Amino acid sequence: MEGTIRCSANYVPLTPISFLERSAVVYRERLSLVYGDHVKFTWQQTRDRSVKLASSLVTRFQISHGDVVAVLAPNIPEMYELHFAVPMAGSVLCNLNIRHPSKMVSTLLKHSNAKLIFVDYEFVHIAKGAIEIISRSTSSVPQLILISDSSKLSVPPTPDILDYESLLEMGSLDFEIRRPKDECDPIAVNYTSGTTSSPKGVVCNHRGAYLNSLAVVLLNEMPSMPVHLWVVPMFHCNGWCMIWGMAAQGGTNVCLRKVTAKGIFESISRHKVTHMGGAPTILNMIVNAPASERIPLPGKVVVKTGGAPPPSQVVFSMEKLGFDVYHSYGLTETYGPGIVCTWKPEWDSLPLETRAKIKSRQGLNHIGMEEVDVKDPVTMKSVPWDAKTMGEVMFRGNTVMNGYLKDTKATQDAFKDGWFRSGDLGVRHSDGYIELKDRSKDIIISGGENISTIEVESVLFRHQAVLEAAVVGRPDDHWGETPCAFVKLKEGYKLDGDDIIAYCRDNLPHYMAPRTVVFEELPKTSTGKIQKFVLREKAKALGNDLAKGKSKL
Amino acid sequence: MEGTIRCSANYVPLTPISFLERSAVVYRERLSLVYGDHVKFTWQQTRDRSVKLASSLVTRFQISHGDVVAVLAPNIPEMYELHFAVPMAGSVLCNLNIRHPSKMVSTLLKHSNAKLIFVDYEFVHIAKGAIEIISRSTSSVPQLILISDSSKLSVPPTPDILDYESLLEMGSLDFEIRRPKDECDPIAVNYTSGTTSSPKGVVCNHRGAYLNSLAVVLLNEMPSMPVHLWVVPMFHCNGWCMIWGMAAQGGTNVCLRKVTAKGIFESISRHKVTHMGGAPTILNMIVNAPASERIPLPGKVVVKTGGAPPPSQVVFSMEKLGFDVYHSYGLTETYGPGIVCTWKPEWDSLPLETRAKIKSRQGLNHIGMEEVDVKDPVTMKSVPWDAKTMGEVMFRGNTVMNGYLKDTKATQDAFKDGWFRSGDLGVRHSDGYIELKDRSKDIIISGGENISTIEVESVLFRHQAVLEAAVVGRPDDHWGETPCAFVKLKEGYKLDGDDIIAYCRDNLPHYMAPRTVVFEELPKTSTGKIQKFVLREKAKALGNDLAKGKSKL
DSSP: OOOOSSSTTOOOOOTTTHHHHHHHHTTTTTEEEEEEETEEEHHHHHHHHHHHHHHHHHHHOOOOTTTTTEEEEEOOOOHHHHHHHHHHHOOEEEOTTTTTOHHHHHHHHHHHHHHHHEEEGGGHHHHHHHHHHHHOOOOOOEEEEEEEOOOOOOOOOOOSSHHHHHHHHHHHHHHHOOOOOTTTTTTEEEEEEESSOOOOOEEEEEHHHHHHHHHHHHHHHHSSSSSEESSSSSSHHHHTTTTHHHHHHTTTEEEEESSHHHHHHHHHHHHTTTTEOHHHHHHHHHHHHHHGGGOOSSSOEEEESSOOOOOHHHHHHHHTTTTTEEEEEEEEGEEEEEEOOOGGGGGSSHHHHHHHHHHOOOOOEOOOOOOOEEEOOOOTOOOSSSSSOOOOEEEETTTTSSSEOHHHHHHHHHTTGGGGEEEEEEEEEETEEEEEEETTTEEETTTTEEEOOHHHHHHHHHHEEEEEEEEEEEEEEEEEEEEEEEEEEEETOOOOOOHHHHHHHSSSSSSOSSSSEEEEEOOOTSSSSSSHHHHHHHHHHHHHOOOHHHHTT | TTTHHHHHTTOOOOOHHHHHHHHHHHHHEEEEEEEEEEEEEEHHHHHHHHHHHHHHHHHHOOOOOTEEEEEEBBOHHHHHHHHHHHHHHHOEEEEEOTTTHHHHHHHHHHHOOOOOEEGGGGGGGHHHHHHHHHHHOOOOOOHHHHHEEEOOOOOOTTTTSSSHHHHHOOTTTTTTOOOSSHHHHHHHEEOOSSSSSSSOEEEHHHHHHHHHHHHHHHHHOOOOSSSEEOOOOOTTTHHHHHHHHHHHHOEEOOOSSSSOOHHHHHHHHTTTTEEEEEHHHHHHHHHOOGGGOOOOSSSSSSEEEEOOOOOOHHHHHHHHHHEEEEEEEEEEETTTEEEEHHHHHHHGOOOOOHHHHTTTSSSEEOOTTEEEEEEEETTTOOOOSOOOOOEEEEESSSTTTTTTTTOOOHHHHHHHGGSSSEEEEEEOTTTOOOEEETTTTOOEEEEEEEEOOHHHHHHHHHHHEEEEEEEEEEEEETTEEEEEEEEEETOOOOOOOOOOOOOHHHHOGGSSOOSEEEEEEOOOOOTTTTTTHHHHHHHHHHHHHHHHHTTOO
């Protein structure tokens, strides 16, 4: 309109860097990070340390716009700072999974073309192994920077490797922060977590990170100055965007190197934690903690869960302990949480079972995600809201990734017809809420019937003896596939496969009940997701189920 | 980065329209609007009604991208709907102040080139008068559309004027919403409220509206599904952006045509209001309500106040009644609230007086505003954080206006050196918090000393007999200016000017105490701000204060 101007007074590219800059003033003297007995920082310190580190990256390593800086570290203060320092240097943070072996780390370092890798002391052998592998084929290897554990004052700096603190101390506070020129410039590359066997490099941008951070603050009903316990790995979707969200709200981040039920209860009690997050397996760990490790909560603790639908028994038990569980769902491609099961007060008076069923639904798009729908992936028609018709869950919005690094084909496939295709299958209930039924590659097709492995698993979880369970398809000449359950029992319980099968047949249509039950420890990703591709391999190795299976129907 | 794409799957222009689209699904059956005894809408209805109205605007009036649609209405459901329907038609909403006379309305309609004007039945005579004035000089007059009061079922439609409901009913739900092509496209023109005598057309855009709405939700610590009582006029900075913010959070809007203490208490009690807003004059009205009109609050009510610093006595009294007062500050040019006095828990234990002093500070930028500073307007140097050195409050960020409509010169002046210059004078305390001292044009310069009229007023407010007070400069041949107080006493109190002057001299440096006291009703804008320019004219008319003034120092 006539008379108006766009200039630096009224247009600033969106970036989570702004959250830290603001909190460094508004919450300057308040605690940003606490870790162990010795480490405490204020928001002003966190900002200043991030700026100094950014300055060192630029002056010592000539890091320039768009360069990739990798990190291999658990939930420690340095990992938090790197999420600001690396973008402040104009560069892109590549979060590596601390469970990866050297081989995988070398693949990802090469793929992302990382110039530097920051490595926590516990994982130096992995990083060194990876660099050794890379050096066999090229002379351009990433520079390793060691993060000594700042909580252990006795760890001496290693003379032959540059140390995080030394590098930071070389930095200058006069450094001019390199904000993104375009807010859609990349801020991070996160490799998909490995529920499939081939990680892809998901590129996220400043705008999406800014918007998803505010969305996760809002969907967690997080007021200003919360106290957040770090259980969700920070390397996983940048801690479900809560790293940046906490800077927005000026809260206190409680870091935890190793996740144990004891550590969780102690941290909550000691720091008066108000918020935390964790996959259902973490919730399971909490509710099954021995009485000796439990400490009564100092107040209400809001827990966001996701990554897999939380079994209703686990939700009940958590709420009995005083936790308030929010269930959200998303993917690395949606910056972590993309939809949330918004709880309505009118549901409070429903019977326990009904409430748990609703809570295990994935729900609807949060405020940062423009649209979510369940569609036929071929015709792109929306499925009816009948709680039955399955389709693929698809997203549109500013909190969907830029694409897959160096894989235009995969990006185009993922964005076909203008929607991001999640690969997850779900239905819509009459109120519009989405319920996931399965990953499209996890679903079992048996005798022409679709079997939702999630549905079978949720029945297994209701059995009092079952600690963990996962169901995959086992090849079958007659049926195509039959359900095969992998189960871990709680301590002190003894059951055999037939007990489990009989129980499932009592609670499910017969064709959905497992035909095979294997008792064992379940393989998981570092974010607590069960690695179904590993189980599928095992089920395949069991061979054809024909003889045994047929007699049971 | 290689492999990435920008497309409709991962980029959507930011607009508050998205809030309504989402709430229409997530909160579909929940109440969006209640008004009087008969009017209730759900979020799905509000969305559908807005879409139908937008469709009618396009098909019946050929409203096209960027056209201006004006509205003259109090806080009624139609006013709320228009804040979505007009942008959905791709057009720009021009909010008119319901206290303006026909002459001013005609000026603003002409200046904004409004194609249509929606008018509440109570203000039809004003609008008709304005159109009559316009028709004298041109044949292109805006079309008038009547809003009958939907709460009064008996009001018959007027046959000669097109009616809001009839127009809406002609609309189609199949209408394709016209989202902004560029998120910096204008969404509204709001004329400055008239604390100065010449309103300017402040152009706001979709991006700023989106971001400021989320910021006001966060600064009010507003959870999802709040119940908001409409006391702040919706025409004032789009209800401080809370119109859109409420759609983001899926809350219930309680509409109120006339603001009275009785109406406020009744609405809070009846609808279990959780949030409201109001200028300090409204807070004053609440705390001075007769006991017969007071109803105990059903729960904690969060009140955001702004427009002027809330006197500490008023804050105390509000908190005693169970209100939780947040103080924020901004201008029409910053979409309403731009900074907020974030309250720190460590202040809870401070003495009452200290707490009130802190609470009356304006604070620091909220999450949507990039930066705020207090600067020397000539050198652009930041003032020291000494609580003494005055400078001009300046803003930078996405929640600063596009500029002044058809006034490039004023826009350029306002954005000189890349900062929006507020025209307000303030200091910074040692913790960075900003405290306003005065509008640059309100400050009194007496014998070379700057006198903050806000400081003098806050002393006046502490006097138990004073209901309202405002201080302006009175011309003086010797001193240049001297402070002149306009005061309204509470009922039942009798004081004369000398009592007030003596009291002020006991509580202020002598040069700051008023030399003249006038007892009268204070002139206010419709948003409850005192019109100091009117008082300055009155003070000028009192003539030179020389003879009386000199003897008193």
